[in-house]
Amino acid sequence: MSARIxxxxxxxxxxxxxxxxxxxxxxATGFGMGxxxxxxxxxxxxxxxxxxxxxxxxLALANLLPGPIAVDVAVYVGYRLRGWAGxxxxxxxxxxxxxxxxxxxxxxxxxxxxxxxxxGAFKGLNAAVVALVLSVAYRIGKSSLKSAAQVALATVAxxxxxxxxxxxxxxxxxxxxxxLLLHPRPKAVAP
Amino acid sequence: MNLLRLALxxxxxxxxxxxxxxxxxxxxxxxxxxxxxxxxxxQFVDAIALGQITPGPILISATFxxxxxQGLTGAVVATLAVFLPSFLMTALAARQLSRLRSNPRIAxxxxxxxxxxxxxxxxxxISIARSSLGLDWPLLLLTLIALTLLVRFKxxxxxxxxxAGVVGFLMEHWCRPG
Numbered sequence: 001m002s003a004r005i006x007x008x009x010x011x012x013x014x015x016x017x018x019x020x021x022x023x024x025x026x027x028a029t030g031f032g033m034g035x036x037x038x039x040x041x042x043x044x045x046x047x048x049x050x051x052x053x054x055x056x057x058x059l060a061l062a063n064l065l066p067g068p069i070a071v072d073v074a075v076y077v078g079y080r081l082r083g084w085a086g087x088x089x090x091x092x093x094x095x096x097x098x099x100x101x102x103x104x105x106x107x108x109x110x111x112x113x114x115x116x117x118x119x120g121a122f123k124g125l126n127a128a129v130v131a132l133v134l135s136v137a138y139r140i141g142k143s144s145l146k147s148a149a150q151v152a153l154a155t156v157a158x159x160x161x162x163x164x165x166x167x168x169x170x171x172x173x174x175x176x177x178x179x180l181l182l183h184p185r186p187k188a189v190a191p
Numbered sequence: 192m193n194l195l196r197l198a199l200x201x202x203x204x205x206x207x208x209x210x211x212x213x214x215x216x217x218x219x220x221x222x223x224x225x226x227x228x229x230x231x232x233x234q235f236v237d238a239i240a241l242g243q244i245t246p247g248p249i250l251i252s253a254t255f256x257x258x259x260x261q262g263l264t265g266a267v268v269a270t271l272a273v274f275l276p277s278f279l280m281t282a283l284a285a286r287q288l289s290r291l292r293s294n295p296r297i298a299x300x301x302x303x304x305x306x307x308x309x310x311x312x313x314x315x316x317i318s319i320a321r322s323s324l325g326l327d328w329p330l331l332l333l334t335l336i337a338l339t340l341l342v343r344f345k346x347x348x349x350x351x352x353x354x355a356g357v358v359g360f361l362m363e364h365w366c367r368p369g
Binding site for chain 1: 205206207208209210211212213215237238240241242243244245246247248249250251252254255258259263266267270274276277278280281282284285286288289295296297298299300301302303304305306307308309310311312313314315316319320323324327330331333334335337338340341342345347348349351352353354355356357358359360361362363364
């Protein structure tokens with residue numbers, strides 16, 4: 001067998017209960033894309049259940065598939081850690097806090113016809129969302145943009161995204177460049 | 192039957208619209224406001240606003256719309272339907288990905304994708320900042336402080352989110368009285 005890149009899987013798979021606990025936390029504190037940040041902090045930074053690259057693969061996948069990004073990443077994490085049971089549990093646990101709160105707000109709205117005015121708090125929450133998303137970009141960028149080619153590719157990709165390039169096309173194009181230029185050479189001697 | 196239609200509308204949007212929750216909003220609007228008339232335009236706008244002040248996915252507005260159409264059952268059906276297609280696709284793709292990972296070309300592909308992921312995140316942050324923070328420097332300062340707490344001091348995201356909400360609330364009340 002030639003030596004291939006071995007992806008060191010998680011340091012010990014979490015139990016379904018641990019997974020549910022984390023997802024409830026993510027669902028209760030992450031707002032929109034902010035969930036990606038909370039999820040990354042819990043799963044990669046704090047618990048090391050997934051490596052940076054594995055988490056980034058989930059983000060790439062979420063961009064290539066239809067549907068909401070943050071939920072897709074949570075489902076990916078669940079599947080990677082505990083298969084179908086993990087994926088299902090992650091989806092449900094992620095949705096429960098939002099569902100309950102939204103249901104209460106809906107019933108109140110249909111009765112009183114008013115949306116609570118929380119402009120200030122809402123702006124503050126969005127500042128946290130921006131910070132959370134940037135923190136994931138920083139951590140993944142720092143740990144996984146190792147070669148000059150990858151840094152150059154990130155710069156070009158950001159420029160293209162600025163110019164409203166389609167993100168699906170962008171991810172595929174960068175992947176193609178990677179498949180052609182960045183693939184690991186088989187090593188002669190295994191360490 | 193309304194319940195079935197509700198499920199189909201949300202599953203369809205969930206299955207074919209790329210680019211995340213925000214991109215899906217106009218598609219849902221076209222179906223539930225223009226096509227079926229389940230909600231008025233104002234109710235739809237309010238449903239999205241409520242979805243944004245609720246933690247979790249933006250698309251939790253589906254709960255509102257489902258409830259309006261068919262009560263609690265409608266709420267459950269719409270919420271599950273909008274997330275179900277991408278749930279299935281993501282889990283199936285994750286399964287394939289773990290099998291294909293040892294292929295050097297796929298490994299190269301994933302290495303190439305990493306820079307795109309970083310660029311995508313930065314771009315997402317910029318567009319959220321643009322649409323909801325504007326060029327309000329106290330808010331940008333708040334963002335910078337939150338980022339420092341997260342990256343440098345590894346503060347639990349829960350405290351950062353709560354803290355930012357409270358600071359934003361206080362800022363509005365102290366800076367713009369009345």
